[in-house]
Amino acid sequence: MEYGIVFYALIFVTAILYSSVGHGGASGYLAIMAIFAVSPENMRASALILNLFVAGISFYSYYRGGFFRLKLLLPFIVLSVPMSFLGARLQINPSTYKIILGIFLLIAITRMLFAARKPVDTKPINIPVALAIGAFLGFFSGLIGIGGGIILSPILLLLRWATIKETAAVSAIFIFLNSASGIAGLVSRGGMNPVAEIYILIALGIGGSLIGSHMGRARLTSLKLTYLLAAVLLFASFKLFYF
Numbered sequence: 001m002e003y004g005i006v007f008y009a010l011i012f013v014t015a016i017l018y019s020s021v022g023h024g025g026a027s028g029y030l031a032i033m034a035i036f037a038v039s040p041e042n043m044r045a046s047a048l049i050l051n052l053f054v055a056g057i058s059f060y061s062y063y064r065g066g067f068f069r070l071k072l073l074l075p076f077i078v079l080s081v082p083m084s085f086l087g088a089r090l091q092i093n094p095s096t097y098k099i100i101l102g103i104f105l106l107i108a109i110t111r112m113l114f115a116a117r118k119p120v121d122t123k124p125i126n127i128p129v130a131l132a133i134g135a136f137l138g139f140f141s142g143l144i145g146i147g148g149g150i151i152l153s154p155i156l157l158l159l160r161w162a163t164i165k166e167t168a169a170v171s172a173i174f175i176f177l178n179s180a181s182g183i184a185g186l187v188s189r190g191g192m193n194p195v196a197e198i199y200i201l202i203a204l205g206i207g208g209s210l211i212g213s214h215m216g217r218a219r220l221t222s223l224k225l226t227y228l229l230a231a232v233l234l235f236a237s238f239k240l241f242y243f
Contacts (some may be wrong), residue, residue, distance in 0.1 A: 007032065007036050011032060011050075011201055012204040012207065014032065014208070015054050015205045015207070015208025016212035017212060017232055018054065018232055019055070019061075019208065019211075019212035020058075020213060020215045020216035020220065021225060022055075022058050022062060022169060022171040022213075023147070023150060023153070023175060023232060024052070024054045024055035024146075024149060024176070025051065025054050025205070026048065026051045026146035026147055026175075027146050027235075027239050028236070029047045029050050029201075030043055030146070033195075038195060041193050042193050044088075044144075044182075044191075045145075045183070045186055045191065045192050045194040046194040046195050047145050047146065048145055048179045048182045048183050048186070049202065050201055050202065051147045052176060053202055053206050054205045054208070054209040055147060055176040055209075057210060058168070058209055059172035059173040061217045062165065062172060062213065062217050063169060064217075065165070067163075067165040067166050068169040068170065069162070069166055069170065071125075072161065072162055072170050076133060077173075077177055078134060079134045080134040080135060082138070083137075083139040084141055085184055085188075086142065087141065087185070088142035088143070088182040088185025089142075090142075090143060098240040099241065101240055102237040102238075105234075105237040108154035108155075109154070109230045111158055112157055112230055113230055121160065122161060122162060122163060122166075123161060125161045133152075133155060137151050137178070138178055142185055147174070147176070147179045148175060149172070149174060152171050153171045153229060154233060156170065164225050165216075165217070168225070172213075
């Protein structure tokens with residue numbers, strides 16, 4: 001199938017916006033591909049591949065800026081990676097889960113915006129809670145073909161376990177690892193069928209993430225980054241409700 005300039009432009013802009021807040025953009029890519037009638041069997045693999053490149057570059061940018069905390073990542077990733085592999089192997093209709101997640105995101109956005117101007121005093125992470133959250137996020141992200149960052153980011157901020165830029169760094173590598181695990185799950189069941197134009201999309205994703213991650217790390221204040229994250233999450237919730 002041939003895609004026009006509008007399709008490619010939307011993929012590029014989505015990579016810029018999502019990478020600026022440490023996300024891979026899978027929820028955005030899935031929405032765009034649904035609008036342009038991409039076959040469902042091609043969508044999940046394509047979104048996860050794009051996630052891998054965009055989130056990887058975003059993580060590297062925030063890592064260079066000194067915002068990555070390994071101790072914050074580990075409790076989430078221990079169970080999320082194997083659960084993402086398991087979720088990607090399943091073939092079920094996750095529409096109910098999408099609606100629940102969409103509602104959660106709307107609540108999280110509201111709370112984030114109300115707290116945006118307040119000073120952020122981070123708290124120590126609760127390990128058992130983080131392990132449980134990681135397991136859920138991994139399974140759900142593998143199930144619907146995302147990296148899980150749209151859920152992890154508001155949780156980290158609302159529980160005050162990280163600052164906005166630390167959240168971006170941890171979310172980016174979390175998405176990268178879950179996406180890699182999800183791809184492995186698809187390959188294991190013979191479901192790795194990205195769109196034929198995947199190399200063009202990868203190039204656009206890389207270009208967009210180089211721009212976006214630099215903006216988020218070096219150009220945007222914490223307050224502006226919070227507002228941008230809220231906008232990204234709002235778009236993601238719209239996608240969950242309608243696509």
